[in-house]
Amino acid sequence: MVILVTGPQSGAYLHWGVLNVSWTNLAIIGLMVVVFALALLLPFRGER
């Protein structure tokens, strides 16, 4: 299911059914999910 397209100008893509996304884009989405989780978990020191 994973097809790496390794042409000279094209990036590497994850192609899975209808999903066709570059690995870079997928990594960015993953990073956003991590940031979201951290936003919920990290303590917030507001001024009192």
Place this chain on the structure above:
Amino acid sequence: MSATSWTVRTRERLSRTVPPGQLLPDRQPVYVASWIYVFGVLTVAAFLVVLASGAALAIGGATWWHVSSLGHYVNSVHLWSVELFFAFMVIHLWGQFWMAAWRGRRTLTWITGVVAFVSSIGTAFTGYLSQANFDSQWISTQAKDGLNSIGVGAFFNVLNPGQMLLWHVVLLPFVVGVLVVVHVLLVRRHGVVPPIDATGEQQLAAPRPEGERP
């Protein structure tokens, strides 16, 4: 409401739009003490950088970034502030969705957010069409095919770079800007939505001024 002067009526209407002292509040309910609530203002901050860098690009013109290193830098600031804008906006969306932020007569806050999101995508797409290079020319042909396949494209033509540039610089930023302003005013008006499991004193909806529509 009995004054006949339209300016007085408008002034009074505006002052009732947001509860007194809540336009720029100095305190929030305790449940707002979470980093997830920072992503709305991060989105707005990124949007301001997008607007400023976009204004600088407008001064230089659509091809400025091809012939000037300063222009290239400003173009890069514009691109990366847009990337951050979308990242912060999507994380803000995730947070608001999972806390069901449309509760308590906040439907219009949610809707203005969704429409601003979709309008931002259109703004970004017209930006991709305005690079003044072969990439943007190719993108316009792909956009043409996609839009024609769903039956739109009568009064706008993605192959028309003049129209697309004006939509990108004038029309769509104005639409997004108005939606953002209304969205933030609605948040100030209704307050931050309490958590789903809030009980007791934490009411679902902020008290509505007497006689006011939601």
